[in-house]
Amino acid sequence: MAACQEQLKDRVVMVSGANRGIGLQVARCFQEAGCCLALGARDIEKLEKSGFTPSDRVLLSSYDALVPGSAEKWLEEIKKHFGRIGILVNNAGVYKKVSPESENEDDLDLMWQVNAKGPWKLTRAALPLLRQDGQGRIVNVLSLSARRVKSEGTTGYGMSKFAAMAHHQGVRLAGWDDGVRAIAVCPGFVATDMAVDVMGSMPDRASSPEAIARWIVNAVTMPNDAVVSELSINPNCEAFC
Structure with missing residues (x-):
């Protein structure tokens, strides 16, 4: 961790969905490594109660992928507060059960807006500052569900x-x-509220949010000529297709 702290000291890290689960642990790990934090979440009150105190090194902002202009507004706040960004972590996400036979498309539209268009909007807004950094990093927290469908209810x-x-x-292109490098982090089950939403209870074996966060912090310290573009993290042995 000492090497990570030296490389990450004073870098500005932008994390969406930072008020719980993986996002919260990612924020804590980057803060431990000496980074400045730009944290965004829909539930700003919960974010404020998560142990982060606004300061010259910590910016807490309201961000909602469903609200037009929310990404751009957040970026303007970051520009005013820090004037730069080194790392963007696209973490905010939502799960709803949608099968191939589901007739109500509202949940599918919700996941499209948050899980697909949300990172697109944030990345588009942040890229100019990430380009200026020379070693900008974009971490897209996806899922093994970006590679396979495990059950019919997870189709959507x-x-x-x-x-x-x-x-x-x-x-990536x-x-x-x-010098901007993108890293897709694809966990299996993680011990978060979302896993309970999927399973109805906590899976017998699940990665901890802290473990995923540690992988992310280490991944962004790789040099420009040796970045891992996709990282699968899973406590279970399973086929990918």
Whole structure:
């Protein structure tokens, strides 16, 4: 961790969905590594109660992927507060059960807006500052559901995450010449509220949010010529297709 702290000291990290689960632990790990934090969440009150105190090194902002202009507004706040960004973590996501036979498309539309278009909007807004950094990093927290559909009820979720993976691959190309590197982190079950939403109870075996966060912090310290573009993290042995 000492090497990570040296490389990450004073870098500005932008994390969406930072008020719980993986996002909260990612924020804590980057703060431990000496980073400045730009944290966004729909539930700003919960974010304020998560142990982060606004300061010259910590900015807490309201961000909602469903609200037009929310990404741009957040970026303007970051520009005013820090004037720069080194790392963007697209973490905010939502799960709803949608099967191939589901007739109500509202939940599918919700996942499309949050899981697919949310990262697209944030990345588009943040890319100019990430290009200026020279070693900008974009971490797209996806899921193994971006690679396979585990059950018919996760079909809609998988559709949104497959789309997010396509976005990730496009972002790798978009920022490459300016030193921007994109990393897709694809966990299996993680011990969060979302896992309970999927399973109805906590899976017998699940990765901890802290473990996923540690992987993310380490991944962004890789040099421009050796970045891992996709990282699958899973406590279970399973087929990918």
